Amino acid sequence: xxxxxxxxxxxxxxxxxxxxxxxxxxxxxxxxxxxxxxxxxxxxxxxxxxxxxxxxxxxxxxxxxxxxxxxxxxxxxxxxxxxxxxxxxxxxxxxxxxxxxxxxxxxxxxxxx
Amino acid sequence: xxxxxxxxxxxxxxxxxxxxxxxxxxxxxxxxxxxxxxxxxxxxxxxxxxxxxxxxxxxxxxxxxxxxxxxxxxxxxxxxxxxxxxxxxxxxxxxxxxxxxxxxxxxxxxxxxxx
Numbered sequence: 203x204x205x206x207x208x209x210x211x212x213x214x215x216x217x218x219x220x221x222x223x224x225x226x227x228x229x230x231x232x233x234x235x236x237x238x239x240x241x242x243x244x245x246x247x248x249x250x251x252x253x254x255x256x257x258x259x260x261x262x263x264x265x266x267x268x269x270x271x272x273x274x275x276x277x278x279x280x281x282x283x284x285x286x287x288x289x290x291x292x293x294x295x296x297x298x299x300x301x302x303x304x305x306x307x308x309x310x311x312x313x314x315x
Numbered sequence: 316x317x318x319x320x321x322x323x324x325x326x327x328x329x330x331x332x333x334x335x336x337x338x339x340x341x342x343x344x345x346x347x348x349x350x351x352x353x354x355x356x357x358x359x360x361x362x363x364x365x366x367x368x369x370x371x372x373x374x375x376x377x378x379x380x381x382x383x384x385x386x387x388x389x390x391x392x393x394x395x396x397x398x399x400x401x402x403x404x405x406x407x408x409x410x411x412x413x414x415x416x417x418x419x420x421x422x423x424x425x426x427x428x429x430x
Contacts, residue, residue: 233417235418235419237421243423244407244421244422244423244424245358245407245409245421247418247419247420250417250418252417290357290358292358292419294417302360302363303348303358303360303419304360305357305358305359306357307357308356308357
């Protein structure tokens with residue numbers, strides 16, 4: 203059974219600092235997704251990573267995927283308060299033709315002014 | 316992308332009753348999914364709903380408790396039956412668009428409280 207773990211679970215950081223959130227998964231997959239969730243809100247898609255070595259960047263966030271290590275990272279550069287949210291990774295665990303996401307535990311990020 | 320609406324947005328229900336949650340999408344989609352998110356927790360897939368076939372339930376979820384309908388390519392319902400306080404959660408539907416880009420789009424969620 204696929205398991206997806208994130209660390210840290212909670213992250214409090216100062217504005218302007220850099221940090222990385224890690225997403226490890228236990229079985230082979232080459233499709234990984236990052237989502238953001240604000241309190242009381244639904245999920246917003248951030249990144250879609252579909253192959254080994256994929257790297258995507260949007261603003262202060264950069265995501266990468268290493269399928270051999272079964273690891274994805276979400277790097278935050280020069281954090282700002284607006285990035286405070288919960289971040290989830292999700293791994294597509296299914297054979298081609300059906301899409302079954304297993305979500306990570308989530309990382310609750312708080313950026314302090 | 317897709318625009319997804321859910322009804323109701325929230326409800327407070329009594330133990331033993333049932334609630335049906337509706338999910339409407341603004342375009343035709345093949346795959347629709349129902350998730351549960353308990354307070355402060357991650358998302359857990361309840362079932363996958365494909366039009367024209369029975370829903371596929373994940374381990375720990377059964378049709379008698381969570382019956383799902385998918386009458387067409389833009390609409391689905393999830394019923395939470397014989398509710399108990401443990402069913403208090405946010406229920407989210409999501410869709411995957413045919414032909415890519417192979418990501419799921421989520422509805423706004425239904426916040427259910429069972430007393």
